[in-house]
Each structure stands twice: as C-alpha cells, then as structure tokens.
Amino acid sequence: MRYNDPSPLETPVLTRRFRLPNSQSIDTYLASDGYKGFERAIGMTQDEIIGEVKTSILRGRGGAGFPTGMKWGFVPRTSPKPKYIVVNADESEPGTCKDRLLMEFDPHQLIEGVLIAGLAVGAQQGYIYIRGEFRYLIGVMDKAIDEAYAKGYLGDNILGRGVKFNLATHSGAGAYECGEESALLESLEGKRGNPRIRPPFPAVAGAYQCPTILNNVETFCAVPSIILNGGKWFADLGSPKNGGTRLFCLSGHVNKPGVYELPMGFNLMRMINEVGGGIRGGKKLKAVVPGGSSCPILKADECDLAMDYDTVAAAKSMLGSGGVVVLDEDTCMVKFALRIMRFYAHESCGWCIPCREGTTWLKKLLTRFHEGQGQRSDIVMIGDLSKNMLGRTFCPLGDAAAMPTIAIVEKFRDEFEAHLDGKPCPYEHINAFSKSGLAA
Amino acid sequence: MADLVKFTINGREIEAPAGMLAIEAAKQNGIEIPSFCYYEGYSLQAACRMCLVEVEKMPKMQVACTLPVAAGMVIRTETDQVKLARKSTLEFLLTNHPLDCPVCDKGGECELQDMVFKYGAGESRYVEAKIHVDEQQWSPVVFYDGPRCILCFRCVRACDEGMGVGALGVVNRGAMSLIAPNKGDHLECDECGQCIDICPVGALTSGPYRYLTRPWEMDHIGTICTHCSDGCKTTLGVRNDEIVRGNNRDRSGVNGEFLCVKGRYAFDFNKHAERLQSPMMRVNGKLEEVSWSKALETIANKFGEIRSRGGKFGVIGSNHTTNEENYYLQKFARQGLGTNSIDHHRTGDVVTLVDALSGTTGRLANSADFYERKAVLVIGSDFSVEHPFLAFQARANFRHHEAHIYTVTAEPVREDNYAARSVRVAKGEELGALEGLREALAAEPDLVIVFDDSIKGDKVRSVVEFGQSLGIPVSYCALVDYSNSRGAIDMGLAPEIGPGYHATGQPGMSMNDMLAAADLAALWVVGANPLENAKLAASKAFVVVQDLFLTETAQRADVVLPAASAYEKNGTVTNGRGEVQRLKRASATMGAKTDLEIIGLIAKEMGLAPMMGPWLPETVYAEIRKTVKGYDIPLPLVTIGAQQSTPVNGRVGVESRPDLVRSEHNNLFESGTLGRYSQVLNTVIEGRQSR
Secondary structure, eight states: OOSSOOOTTOOOSTTTTTTSTTTTSHHHHHHTTTTHHHHHHHTSOHHHHHHHHHHTTOBOTTTTOOBHHHHHHTSOTTOSSOOEEEEEEOOOOTTOOSHHHHHHHOHHHHHHHHHHHHHHHTOOEEEEEEOTTOHHHHHHHHHHHHHHHHTTSSEEEETTTTEEEEEEEEEOOSOGGGGSHHHHHHHHTTSOOOOOOSSSOTTTSOGGGSOEEEEEHHHHHHHHHHHHHOHHHHHHHSBTTBOSEEEEEEEESBSSOEEEEEETTEEHHHIIIIISOSBGGGOOEEEEESSSTTSOOEEGGGOOSEESHHHHHHTTSOOTTSEEEEEETTOOHHHHHHHHHHHHHHHOOSOSHHHHHHHHHHHHHHHHIIIIIOOHHHHHHHHHHHHHHTTTSSSHHHHHHHHHHHHHHHHTHHHHHTTOTTOOOHHHHHHHHHHTTOOO | OOOEEEEEETTEEEEEETTOBHHHHHHHTTOOOOOSSOOTTSOOOOOSOTTEEEETTOSSOEEGGGOBOOTTOEEESSSHHHHHHHHHHHHHHHHHOOOOGGGOTTTTSOHHHHHHHHHSOSSOOOOSOOOOOOOEEOSSSEEEOGGGOOOOOHHHHIIIIITSOOOEEEESOGGGOEEEETTSSSOOSOOOOHHHHHOSSSSEEEGGGTTSOOGGGOEEEEEEOSSBTTOOEEEEEEETTEEEEEEOTTOOSTTTTOOOHHHHHGGGGGGOTTOOOSOEEEETTEEEEOOHHHHHHHHHHHHHHHHHTTOEEEEEOOSSSOHHHHHHHHHIIIIISOOOOEEOOBOSOHHHHHHHTTTOSSOBOOHHHHHHSSEEEEESOOHHHHOHHHHHHHHHHHHHHOOEEEEEESSOOGGGGTOSEEEEOOTTOGGGGHHHHHHHHHTSSOEEEEEOTTSOTHHHHHHHHHHHTTSSOEEEEEOOSBTTHHHHHHTTOSSSBOGGGOBOOSOOOOHHHHHHOTTEEEEEEESOOGGGSOOOSOTTOEEEEEESSOOHHHHHOSEEEEBOOGGGOOEEEEOTTOEEEEEOOOOOOTTOBOHHHHHHHHHHHTTOHHHHOOOOHHHHHHHHHHHSTTOOOOHHHHHHTOEEOOOOSSOOOSOOOGGGBOOOOOOTTOBTBGGGGOHHHHHSHHHHHTO
C-alpha cells in the first residue's frame, strides 16, 4: 500500500517492500531478507563495513550529498566517550515527502540501517529524531522498535552475539531549523533548536558532545541493501560518483505526482513526462525545482539533465533532498518566490541577523511586489538582499532562502516587470478562471 | 601559553598565541573588527555576523569571533566585500529596529548607533512596516523593549554564565524572537542589572534611570559602593548634583564591570525623604532642629565637662565611614577625650587571621586570587548571596580556568551547582568537615580559603593550620560585612588594638561593655546603630549620634548631627581583602557634613584642633600612610584600587575578641540600617520576599 501507483520505470530497492501486505511488521520484514544485512555486518570489521559503504558511493540523502562512508570514517573510534547514531527524520523541506514513507511502510529497514551504523563506529545508542508534525509516525516507529526488542534485534545482547544497541524515538517540536544537524542535536538535548558553531562537526562532538553519526532516513535505509548485496552492486545501480537509487518526490503540475524510486542520474524530462505522466492539463512546462525549495530553480529549457548530484550542480542548482516541484506555464514566479520566502521567514530560527531580518524583509517586499505595489528598483533589491544573506548566515537556512530567490529574479525578470506600475498579477486571472471550473 | 604564530591582518604581520580568536588578536593589535554578540568572557555565538572577515584560501568570509588564528593565515578586514557585509548586516538590523533614538535611554552611548555611524549605510531602503511589540516591565529595575532588541544574546549569557542565575531566555522564532524572563511576565532573579549594562542597545533599560537624562548630560564619578565588603567600584552618573545611575561600564576597579543590585541601584537611599538635613537637639524630651553652631557648642561643652570630671566616655565608630574618619575618630577619642573605650561592630575575625598569619607575607587573598587560583574553598558563607562579587569571580574562574570550588555550608548554596565538592554540615560544625576534603585540596596547585563568622577565634587558627598543612600555596580571606569593616579594624576602632594592629595595652570598654555600663557618661556614635537591637543601660548618658537617618540610636540621642553619605565625600575605604580604594564625592546633600568635618568641628570647638590637625581627607591619609602599617600607598595607586595592604608581620600581641564578632549575613537585598532606606531594595520582589 502506498500513496501513489508505482511506475514501471522505478528500480525498487528501498521501496521494494512497500507493496507487501503488512509491510510494517517485523514478520514481513524478516520474510524478505530483513536484518540479513545486519547479521552479515556482525561478522564484519568496522573498516569492512565502512569500506563497503564507501564502495557503494552512497551520498547523503538529506540534501548536501556528502559521501556517507567518508562521514562515518571521521568518527574517532578510539575516543573513550560513548558514540551515538542519530537519524534525521525531521523531513520538512517543502517538496520533499520520502522519509515519511520509508518510516511508515518499512520502519525495520531504518532500524537495520541504524544498527549497522552502530556496528560501523561502535555506538550502542541511537535516536530517531522525528519531525513533530509526523506524530503518527512516532507510533509506527515505536511499535517497530518494540518488535525489534521482542525479537532480539535491539537490546543489551542482540541475537546472543554480544552486540548492544538501544534505540529510541524523539519528537521534534515543529521547527524546520531542527533539520539542520547541529540544531537537531541541540533540540535532541532538550534545548532551543539553534544551530551550533562548527567545527567541531557531529562526527567528533555531536549529541552530548560525543562522537555522533547523523544521517538522513533514506541514507540509513540504503545501508542494509548495501551490506547484503555489496557496495559495488549499489554503486552500479546509479551513475558515476552517484551510487544507487534515490526516492524522488515528484509534485506540482504533473499528472501523476508521487514518490518514485529511480536510479541516480535519471533524466529529469523523462521523470516529468514518463514517470509523472506529463504536465497536467496539457500545459507547457515553465520551470522545475529539482531538489526541494532551497534549490535554485531550473527553466524548462534547462531540464534535460541527469538527476545526480554533480550534473545538477553543474547546472547551478542542487539535487538536494529529492523534492522535484514541477511548475507549469500558468505559475506566477513572483508568487512562487513569495511562497518560498514566506516559508523561510516563518522558519528562520532568529539566531543570526542576515537570515532573521533578511527573510522577513524579503517576505514583506515580495508580498508588496506581488500586489502590484513594487517599483523597478525593488527588482534589483530583491536580488541584492538575497545576495547579502548568501554565504553570510550562521547556518545554511539563509542560503536556502537566498539561492532560489536569486535564481528566480535572474531567470524570470520579465515576470517581475509584468507586476510593475500597479498592474494586477497577470496569473491571478488565469488561476481564478481555472479554479472556478470555467476553463474547461 | 600556546606557541606564538605569525600571520597577517591587512598586510601587517602579527604575532599571537596559536588558537587565539582572530577578533581578539586584532583587538590587541589595535585593529577593530566590529561585533555585537562577541563578548569577552562569555560563550561564543557567531550570531550577529558583524565580524565577517576575508581569509585567504577560504571560500567564504569567516566570522572572526570563532576563527582561531594559525601560522601564515592572511586576514583582511577592510576589503570591499567585508565592508559591504557589515553595511548590509546593519541594514538588516535596522529594518525592525524602531530608531527611536531621540527618546531612548541608550541614545548617545549605543553600540548600534556607533556601528551604523562607522560602518552603516547613509540611507535606508526599508519601506515595509516594522514589527512592533509592546514594552514590558519585568521588575522594578528591568524593562524590556522588544523592538529595540538586536538579539545578540549577551544578556542571556551574562545572566546564565556570569551570574549563575539563568533567568533569561529566548522565545518565538525568526524576526519575532524575543528575550523572555524566567517567570513568564516578570523576573525573579538577583536583580543585578548586569543584563541592562551589557545590552548594546536600549532594549533592556533600568527602571530607576529611565527617561531621567541624556547620557551626555551626566558627570561620571568613579567611587566605591558603600554596601558590602566586596568593595566594588561603581561609576555614578550624576546630573545636577543628583545621582541618577550606577554602573561600571569602564570595567575599572577590582570588580571590572560586575555590580550587584546594591552597587547598581542602592545609591537611592541618598535622596530618601527622611535624610537628616539639620542638627537636632533634645529639648524638653523632644528632638528639635537647631543650628550647627548651637549643636557643636553643646557637644563641646558637655564633652569638656565630662572629661574634666573624669566621666566615662564610650565611642562607637562605623563600618561605612572612611579610613580617614575612623582614624581621626580614634585619635580624637584616645588623645582628645583621653578614653580607650572605642569600638565598632565587628563582623569577621580579621584580627585572629592576621595574627595567625604573622610572619608570612602574601597570604591574604586579594580579589584577583578568586579568579586566578586553581581552587576556592568557601566555608560557611552563602557566597552568591552575601558576597556576590567574590562569587562572580569564583564562577568566572570555574568557567574560564576550570577551577575547583569546594563548599562547606549548612544550607544549599548556588556554588553547589558547579562545585567540585559540596559538604553539608550542621551550623557550627564547619571546621570538622575540612579533614574530609584534605586529600582533594592537597592535590590542588593552589587554593583560596574563605570563611565567614562561623570561623572565629581558635577556629581561625585551626583553619590556617589546616591550610598550611596541605603543602600547597594557600591564601585566606575572612569575610566581613560592610564597605569599610576591614578599614575600621585596620584603623584601630577597638579598645585593645590601635591603628595598624598595635596592642594599646590600655583598658577600654568594648561596644557591649559601653551599652551595659550604667555609669557611662557620654556615648558618641558615628555612623552606627548599636541600639537597633540593644538597650543603653546608662539612662542619663549624654548621647551624640552622627548619621544619615533618625535610626533607633539617633532617636535616643541628645544631639543628632546630619552626616554625609559615602557618595558625598572623598576618602579611602578598605574592602574585605584589604584593598584600599578611593571614594570620590559624587553629589552633595543640603545640610549634611562629612563625619570627618563634624569630628574636626567638635575638636575645634573643644580647642583640640591643633592636636588633631586639619580635617582634610588628603592630610589625614598622609598621616595614615606614616602611622598605619600596610597603608603606605600613594593616593594615585589607591585610585586604581588594587593595592593589597599587608597589616602586620609580627604577632598582634593581644587577645582578639571573637565573642564580639557577629556577621549580619545581609543578603543581596539587605544592607544593615542603610538598606531600609533604599527604595529599590525594598521594592524588588526578592527583597520583599526575603524580609
């Protein structure tokens, strides 16, 4: 059971159990190679496990795309301090909705990934930091954790093999900022979710100032298959330097929105047209946000590209967290910029000045502009203010607000000019018309 | 000390210890890197982004406040990119700042104003509506104006890290973020006002000071707080001869910028409506105002008459008056009145400590020791409450140097929160707990032992023996109560001891003896209130009282003379560690005279002026330098205020009187009789609750 119909173009690895009946239960999981990767990992050395993950070219699925094996290698294994595994399940990036499915339909895959990470660095305690709005998932994860304890896959002597690992869920309280790893750790420790000064990075001083592995849900979920089938097998599923498959969250003006597991490097236009069934209502494509709201937007003519970290970066955007938002020709880009900025102004934690004040200023400015009260100089100022945030904020949230805005102003300046001189938004009319059902 | 590394800032080669923060290294070399949130001594924030600088080989600009310098580093602080970043950060800051500078208390001494003046844009591009929230009153002394707040979080850190109170936090998110007090709508804390002083803008303002003046209309007089024996320097803002503010933003004095509620606000007794402004004499059983000449003449006649018939005098001096006044008073008593019955309220057993340490030097702890020694042992005292500055020093020592703090007290104390060891004992059993700490203390590199009046007499000797047996350098501090308690004993306000701890070898009554002597002919009380809780046995005694207010003692007087407060005179006082510091006259009150002048005028009236010498503080101090051991400190050094006085090298040679030692254990909101007349101390919620 899942929310959207699968596409024949998918390569189900992480999602392969989604359609099994009762996919959340440990029995289903065990009947389909569940915990086999973990059992195999028990027999491996720490270096072997990390080596396998390095071979897989698994890159962090949270957005930055940092090689996971390398990150795990940074944990000082001789440190006398306890080590922690923390799952970033604070999925809040607009356009991204994959981690919730991974937890809802295959919670044990996540637990197994965490267990293997624990073996890789010698951690005995893990936390799953779940976005506060995902209340129902806390129950799902807790149930799965209880099952794992009951079957001996968690506890002080796992499977009688002398392995100790305990795992608990922790609820976020509704802040996007807590998806940033250091803010997440602050929140996990019970403090206000402000980001921390880095370095030190979590691998050295994370939860409770102890060495910590912190990865995205999807990243951990890929690990059992990697250990079971080998790093090379996983790497070969994707494109060079971009191992494996990835869950793309296709949303916006497509006929078949949904979460699709596709190989790394899958062509974006094919994704829209073949996986997503093309643009809704036969409209033309205007633009695509390739990886969640913080990624610079791609114009329609820039969208014929392979969806892997490096190719999208070369197109001056980011693969990000896999949230592909498709916009058709009737979308007002000023309003779109405003919508994004409203989100970031609302979610800015308030720690640093450029992000706190910049996002709020831009929100107000874009609101006024969209209402037709803008001046020509405002167009320059929108870009200017964004650039004054870019690279100067404490954490990447400021960049996340600045980057898409800069791109939108650069690529769709004509639409901004169309809002000048007190003119009403040229798209409001079309949208009002279509919403009323008269368009047909 | 880390190895020195060479690097460049703006092309200039600079040497600094490896790992030093770039912002500090720049400051030490006269290069300003602007910042709001960076504050020396508190945790790093990197929140304001004002200190962004260019560093060669780094892709993005770096914040200098978290950037450790390294060999070969090339830093640039004045490039176009850096200047633009500063300008835009200030532009962002001003978007929601109300710019109500013309009516803001901070206007003229505001860091935001200064920054915008130097680094900001000349014009504003912001045309949207500003966010407004109403001003909040958190306590009688703390007000918060959210829109002015730039969220540098200095106040939060000063309260949490500096004071160990942690009464401030942040609520809401993004541009709606606000600083919030611990009780939701109000503060319950030490009311120290550190948060107000550390605020770079006018977001946190002081209740008593609000809208009284513009900062540039004040004179700033650096003097010493008159309340407790910690002896903090307080810089009084004076406008039209009225003290309107206390702070120590220039970080001068032993206390740096630290001040507690008393040092910052409790100067307000000075203008209390009940301040005495005219001499009073008992006429038909009632005190009536008379002229100075009439009052002085009456006293001189009466004193002269009692002296000539050999009547018994009793003289009680003060814990608040200056060294000069105390010295002058005992000289008058001993040489003018011919009595050795002079005393004061003793609040800590300094005499025994001085005696027990005889033959050694440098064993009396000074203010810096509490911050620099590797361990501090607090015996008996509720340190944060009774000696807030010393506790602040110890806390900073723990924070910056990981010093070990040990407490031996009857009740839980704030120091327990970070103490290496806390020992709870029944009151009076403190000494017995020390052996249990021996092993831990002996392992420390050095130690300060500080004790209150639970350790007196032979117990002081036992503590010193214990300390000396540890085999590590130990310095000691006997806590006393008031601003010049230490100076009072140094100046010989005791029958058995003259100035400089010389045994007088003369008989004389102690304070208790005087009050109990039925045949006492005259009692002269200068700045003390011995009848607060006691009766004067001699119902016929002629009583002269010099004070600011009509205290219980003054109400019994035959002649009352209005005295100037510590903030109305010049002179020196000696704090609890023996540091001699300088009082400077900040304001004047009509009618009152300094105790020095009053004593001088009585002497003159009695024809003793030539023997007493001029009643000028400088002249008396010059005499003190010559005659009192440890006080040979030139006045300019006293002004800096960190000179340790070493009272004796030999034995005191007299039985000290531990039975007379009794601390009042005043808390943060009490200050003996004086505290009753401070409106702030009486209105803050904690002050009311503690009574």
